[in-house]
Amino acid sequence: DQQVKQNSPSLSVQEGRISILNCDYTNSMFDYFLWYKKYPAEGPTFLISISSIKDKNEDGRFTVFLNKSAKHLSLHIVPSQPGDSAVYFCAAKTSGTYKYIFGTGTRLKVLA
Amino acid sequence: EPEVTQTPSHQVTQMGQEVILRCVPISNHLYFYWYRQILGQKVEFLVSFYNNEISEKSEIFDDQFSVERPDGSNFTLKIRSTKLEDSAMYFCASSDTRAVQETQYFGPGTRLLVL
Numbered sequence: 001d002q003q004v005k006q007n008s009p010s011l012s013v014q015e016g017r018i019s020i021l022n023c024d025y026t027n028s029m030f031d032y033f034l035w036y037k038k039y040p041a042e043g044p045t046f047l048i049s050i051s052s053i054k055d056k057n058e059d060g061r062f063t064v065f066l067n068k069s070a071k072h073l074s075l076h077i078v079p080s081q082p083g084d085s086a087v088y089f090c091a092a093k094t095s096g097t098y099k100y101i102f103g104t105g106t107r108l109k110v111l112a
Numbered sequence: 113e114p115e116v117t118q119t120p121s122h123q124v125t126q127m128g129q130e131v132i133l134r135c136v137p138i139s140n141h142l143y144f145y146w147y148r149q150i151l152g153q154k155v156e157f158l159v160s161f162y163n164n165e166i167s168e169k170s171e172i173f174d175d176q177f178s179v180e181r182p183d184g185s186n187f188t189l190k191i192r193s194t195k196l197e198d199s200a201m202y203f204c205a206s207s208d209t210r211a212v213q214e215t216q217y218f219g220p221g222t223r224l225l226v227l
Contacts, residue, residue, distance in 0.1 A: 034215065043116070043203050043218035044155065089155065098145065098168045099157035100216060 003027045004092050006103035014111050019077040021106050023090035026071065030092040034100070035064060035075045038087045047088075048075070080110045114138045116219035118204050124225045125194055133189045133222045135204030144187045145205040145216055146179065148172070155203065161187065194226045 005024045013019045021035075031052040036044035050057040050064045050073070057064050063076045077084055087107050091100040117136045125131050137144050146158040159169040161179050176192045187206075191198055201223050205216040 036218070041220070041223075043118075043205075043220045046215050046217060049215060091155075098143065098160035099170065100147075100155075101157070102155040104154045 002104075003030075004090060004101045004103040006088075006090060006106050008106050009104070010107040010109070012109045012111060013080045015082055016079045019075075019080045019084065019108055019110065021075040021077075021088050021090075021108065023073050023075075023103050024071060025073075025092055027092070027094070027101075028071065029094045029096075030101075031095050032093050033064070033066060033073050034091045035062075036089045036091060037084075038089060038105070044089060077108075080108075082110050082112050084108060085110045114140075116204055116206055116217055118202075118219040118222050120222060121220065122223045122225075124227065127196055127226055128193050131191050131194055131224065133191075133202050133204075133224070135187045135189070135219055136185050137187055137204065137206030138208075138217060139185070141206035141208050141217075143167075143207045143209070143214075143216075144179075144181070145207075146189045147203045147205060147218075148200040149203065149221075150197075150200045158189075191224075194224075196226050199224055199226045 034049040035047040038044045048059050048062045048064050050066050055066050066073045087105045089105045090103045119134045144161045147155050149155045157170050159173045160167045178190045180188050201221045203221045204219040207214045207216045
């Protein structure tokens with residue numbers, strides 16, 4: 001039951017360039033989406049979120065875009081920095097539930 | 113900045129033994145959660161807890177699991193009789209409200225290894 005999918009297991013980007021991480025979902029009832037960053041041996045760290053009533057949310061170098069018709073969201077990191085190297089998870093939930101449904105993660109490597 | 117803490121960071125146990133994983137949520141948060149991540153797999157929801165009751169649980173959270181808030185600060189996950197397949201990273205999380213746009217904040221995790 002893969003309601004949230006991250007089809008790219010890994011991504012390498014040069015420092016200073018844009019990183020684009022993608023996430024697709026199948027459940028049209030999802031109304032809140034989040035991106036978490038995870039370093040090895042640490043818990044997921046919240047990065048940015050977006051409600052289904054919006055199509056874009058920006059916080060510093062991080063921007064999340066939501067395309068509801070395509071059931072797709074993406075995280076843009078500009079400019080990418082070596083410290084951004086981590087595994088990025090997208091997660092989604094519906095308003096009728098407490099649980100987050102996570103994707104499988106994309107490992108981002110930012111090359112100096 | 114307030115954060116969720118978990119102890120122990122690592123736990124090794126024999127199959128069939130009971131383990132208790134401990135969490136201290138962010139102090140003004142009212143909703144508590146456990147998730148797990150089996151090595152190489154995605155993070156999976158186990159249970160949510162509010163007002164001293166389970167509010168939601170997944171199919172993974174069967175009778176061998178239980179949660180408790182024994183005092184005003186700790187939130188525990190007990191696995192009564194561990195199995196090999198319980199080996200995973202267990203994350204505790206907490207949130208302030210259950211509003212749609214409420215973010216869950218995660219602890220660093222406990223790595224459980226069942227031998």
